[in-house]
Structures are given as structure tokens and as C-alpha cells.
Amino acid sequence: MLILLDQDGVLADFDAGFHAAWQQHYPHTVIPAREHRRSFYLLEDLPPHLREQAEALYTSPGFISNLPPVPGALEAWQALESMGFTLRICSTPLQQYENCVAEKYQWVEKHLGRAATRQLVLTADKTLVAADLLIDDNPEITGARAPTWEHVLFDAPYNQTVVGKKRINWQNWRGVLAGVMYVGEY
Amino acid sequence: MLILLDQDGVLADFDAGFHAAWQQHYPHTVIPAREHRRSFYLLEDLPPHLREQAEALYTSPGFISNLPPVPGALEAWQALESMGFTLRICSTPLQQYENCVAEKYQWVEKHLGRAATRQLVLTADKTLVAADLLIDDNPEITGARAPTWEHVLFDAPYNQTVVGKKRINWQNWRGVLAGVMYVGEY
Numbered sequence: 001m002l003i004l005l006d007q008d009g010v011l012a013d014f015d016a017g018f019h020a021a022w023q024q025h026y027p028h029t030v031i032p033a034r035e036h037r038r039s040f041y042l043l044e045d046l047p048p049h050l051r052e053q054a055e056a057l058y059t060s061p062g063f064i065s066n067l068p069p070v071p072g073a074l075e076a077w078q079a080l081e082s083m084g085f086t087l088r089i090c091s092t093p094l095q096q097y098e099n100c101v102a103e104k105y106q107w108v109e110k111h112l113g114r115a116a117t118r119q120l121v122l123t124a125d126k127t128l129v130a131a132d133l134l135i136d137d138n139p140e141i142t143g144a145r146a147p148t149w150e151h152v153l154f155d156a157p158y159n160q161t162v163v164g165k166k167r168i169n170w171q172n173w174r175g176v177l178a179g180v181m182y183v184g185e186y
Numbered sequence: 187m188l189i190l191l192d193q194d195g196v197l198a199d200f201d202a203g204f205h206a207a208w209q210q211h212y213p214h215t216v217i218p219a220r221e222h223r224r225s226f227y228l229l230e231d232l233p234p235h236l237r238e239q240a241e242a243l244y245t246s247p248g249f250i251s252n253l254p255p256v257p258g259a260l261e262a263w264q265a266l267e268s269m270g271f272t273l274r275i276c277s278t279p280l281q282q283y284e285n286c287v288a289e290k291y292q293w294v295e296k297h298l299g300r301a302a303t304r305q306l307v308l309t310a311d312k313t314l315v316a317a318d319l320l321i322d323d324n325p326e327i328t329g330a331r332a333p334t335w336e337h338v339l340f341d342a343p344y345n346q347t348v349v350g351k352k353r354i355n356w357q358n359w360r361g362v363l364a365g366v367m368y369v370g371e372y
Contacts, residue, residue, distance in 0.1 A: 002314075002330060086330055088314065097291045097303055105283045117283055121314065124304040128188075128274065130314050130331055144188060144272055145316055 002131040003080065004121070007091035009137035010154045011077070012067040012107055014058070018042065021057045037158040040138050045158075059096040064103035069111055072170030077112060079174075089120045090129050090136075133180065135168055152180060187367060189266065190307070190315060192322035193277035196340045197263070198253040198293055200244070204228065207243045223344040226324050231344070245282040250289035255297055258356030263298060265360075275306045276315050276322075319366065321354055338366060 008014040015034045022031060031054075032045050042058070043051045057063065080087055089108060094100040105117045112119075121129055126136070127143030134141070137154040139162045141147070153159055155169040168176040194200040201220045208217060217240075218231055228244070229237045243249065266273055275294060280286040291303045298305075307315055312322070313329030320327070323340040325348040327333070339345055341355040354362040 088311075093291075095304070098288060101287045101291060101308075102284060105279075105287060118281070118310040120308070121311075122287075122306070122308040123315075125274075125307075128307065128316050129309075130316050130334070148316070 001084075002086040002088065002133075004088050004090035004126070004129060004131045004134040004136075004149060005077070006134070006136035006138070006154065007089050007104060007107070007120075008067070009070070009156060010135055011070060011073045011089065011111075012064070013070045014067060015042070017063060017067040018054075018058055021060075021063065022054070025057060026053070035157050037156070040140075040156075040158050055096075059094060059099060061099045062103070064100050065106040065110070067107060070170060074111055076170045076173055087119060088129070088131065089116075090126055090131075090134065091120065091122055092124050092126065093122050133177075150180065152176065187270075188272040188274065188317040188319075190274050190276035190312070190317045190320040190322075190335060191263070192320070192324070192340065193275050193290060193293070193306075194253070195256070195323035195342060196321055197256060197259045197275065197297075198250070199256045200253060201228070203249060203253040204240070204244055207246075207249065208240070211243060212239070221343050223342070226342075226344050241282075245280060245285060247285050248289070250286050251292040251296070253293060256356060260297055262356050262359055273305060274315070274317065275302075276312055276317075276320065277306065277308055278310050278312065279308055336366065338362065 005011055019034065029050065031050065037045050039045050043054060046054055077087065091104055093104065101122060104122065105120060108117050108120055123129060125143035126134060126141055127145045127147040131149040133152055134147070134149040135152050135154050137156040137159060139153065139159040141151055151165055152168050153162055153165040155167050166176060166180055191197055205220065215236065217236065223231050225231050229240060232240055263273065277290055279290065287308060290308065291306060294303050294306055309315060311329035312320060312327055313331045313333040317335040319338055320333070320335040321338050321340050323342040323345060325339065325345040327337055337351055338354050339348055339351040341353050352362060352366055
């Protein structure tokens with residue numbers, strides 16, 4: 001049983017990192033709190049005149065590598081590994097790849113160990129990656145092929161209106177996976 | 187029709203770059219010429235006492251991004267794209283990912299254009315990537331899954347003993363692909 005885990009928003013807390021960086025650089029400019037996000041794309045939830053400085057923040061050196069883990073994600077990773085699931089981290093780099101790609105590996109090394117960097121798959125098109133499940137907060141994942149995985153939506157404020165997909169978070173994941181995959185034996 | 191192209195050894199001339207760097211740094215220490223390579227793994231073709239300095243060369247900043255293209259590779263890429271094939275570059279980063287990963291994107295941007303960086307898939311396990319064909323100089327590609335692609339072996343001195351796979355290079359590729367895929371209509 002092979003499970004793909006998205007990195008940003010599922011393992012690495014992009015939103016928390018962004019809000020901390022914003023608060024540090026622009027303490028007097030209020031932006032929507034995470035719970036008021038409505039779009040998967042951060043920039044779309046910001047007024048146009050703030051987008052350039054927002055982009056500069058999340059593409060700056062150290063932003064990706066210093067993201068905090070999503071609460072519960074590291075514990076879930078270890079539990080899933082010990083249950084015998086084959087895990088891969090499946091991540092789409094920012095189009096501004098310059099700092100992002102190496103830092104995605106650094107983040108994995110820091111939080112999951114150097115060996116886990118071999119479990120990272122970087123691709124702009126996740127439909128090309130074969131697996132049983134993809135756990136991802138992106139409400140709509142499209143690409144060149146019909147995916148082999150079932151998309152299990154990782155709960156986020158900006159995907160609450162999506163229907164027709166199972167939802168998961170790092171509190172309820174054991175029950176959700178048991179329902180998805182008949183893993184009662186684990 | 188989706189074709190995966192390996193990066194090092196198929197698009198980027200790792201061997202040529204390595205021999206140029208070696209010649210520059212160690213002009214008085216002779217190493218086997220490319221045509222005498224017998225292992226896919228460069229280090230295995232070097233005497234043990236030279237491996238550490240070889241590794242230092244190919245993991246150094248700028249090594250990957252400055253690799254020359256394999257002769258004919260860029261022309262073949264453009265021709266394949268204009269024929270309507272869906273192309274992806276499927277590459278396994280060095281375990282020493284630090285300089286390698288961003289430089290793989292830089293190489294693609296430099297030789298194929300910035301948009302083509304979205305066609306790059308980095309993975310230690312190529313069996314997870316769905317495609318019709320994988321063009322790769324690695325004689326044996328294994329991983330967690332049975333691949334959906336047919337492996338077409340990109341000709342190299344170190345894979346000449348491999349039997350049972352179709353062979354391709356950037357001189358004969360049109361004929362080989364026509365034979366593999368009935369693409370006579372192109």
C-alpha cells in the first residue's frame with residue numbers, strides 16, 4: 001500500500017510560516033487569518049497590492065526549509081511507516097524553484113531524517129505518480145493522466161466547500177484510513 | 187504518448203563534464219576514458235583511492251548546472267515536442283542533493299527554457315512515474331512498483347552487455363521510436 005503525502009500544507013505548515021514571516025516584516029499590515037482563507041492559492045486571498053511582497057517572502061532563502069511541521073504530521077508519518085505503509089512525499093515546487101527545491105529536501109532531512117530525502121518526489125504533475133492514495137490539501141489535482149491514486153483531501157479552511165472526497169487531518173487519520181483501505185488489521 | 191527522458195547521461199553529458207573537471211583538477215592522474223567505462227556508476231570504474239576526490243568534483247557547486255548537453259539531445263527534444271509527444275524529464279538526484287537538485291532545474295532552464303522546468307520530475311524511484319516509455323542509460327531500473335513504461339536503453343559504453351531491451355541514441359532515435367510505437371504517421 002503506497003501513500004503519497006503532499007508536503008506544503010500537509011507535512012510542512014506553509015501558512016503558519018507565511019503568517020509568522022509576514023508578522024515579522026509587516027506587523028502593521030493586517031492580512032486574512034488562516035481560518036479565513038478561501039483559495040488554495042495564498043496570493044488569491046490577498047489584495048493585489050500586497051501580492052508582490054507576499055511572493056518575495058515565501059520565495060526568500062530559508063523560508064521553505066524553516067517551515068514548522070503541521071501539528072501531528074511527524075507523529076503520523078512515523079506511525080504510518082511503522083504500520084508498514086510505503087510512503088512518499090509528493091510535492092510540486094514553486095515556479096520560482098531557485099530556493100524552493102533544495103530547501104524541500106532540507107526540510108525533509110531536518111524533520112524525517114536524511115534517508116527520507118530519497119522518499120521525496122518533486123513534480124508539477126502529480127497525476128503521473130502511481131500510488132494507492134494521495135493525501136493533499138489541494139482541492140483539485142489535474143494533470144496529463146488519469147491518476148491511479150484516490151485523492152484524500154487534507155482538511156484546510158480553503159477546501160471546505162469541496163464535496164465528494166474523503167477528508168483527513170492529523171487528528172482523525174487512523175479512522176479515515178481504516179475506512180478507505182480496510183486497514184482494520186493494523 | 188508520454189515519454190520520460192532521463193537527465194544525466196541522456197540529456198546532460200555527465201561523463202563529459204566529469205572528465206573535463208577531472209582533467210582540469212588532476213591533469214596528471216589518468217582515469218579510464220568514457221569508452222572504457224564498464225559500470226553505470228562512475229565511482230565503480232575508478233580505483234578506490236580516487237573515489238573521494240571524484241565525488242567531491244561532481245557534487246561541487248556548478249558541476250550539474252554546467253554540464254554540456256549530450257550531442258543531439260536538444261535537437262531530439264525539440265523534434266519530439268513538435269511531433270506532439272508529451273515529454274517529462276525523469277531524474278534521480280544524487281544522494282548529496284545539496285547542489286544537485288536546484289542545478290538540475292537550472293540546467294533545464296538554460297537549455298530547454300524556463301517553462302520546461304515544469305516538465306522535470308525528481309524521484310529516487312522511477313517505477314512510480316507513469317508513462318509509455320522511459321529512455322534511460324541505467325541498465326537496470328528497479329523500485330517499489332511494476333513500471334507502466336517500457337524501458338528503452340539509451341546507448342552507453344557501460345550498458346553494452348544488456349540484452350532484451352531496445353536501444354536508442356540521438357542518432358537513431360527516429361527509427362527506434364517508429365519501431366517501438368508504430369509512429370510511422372509522424
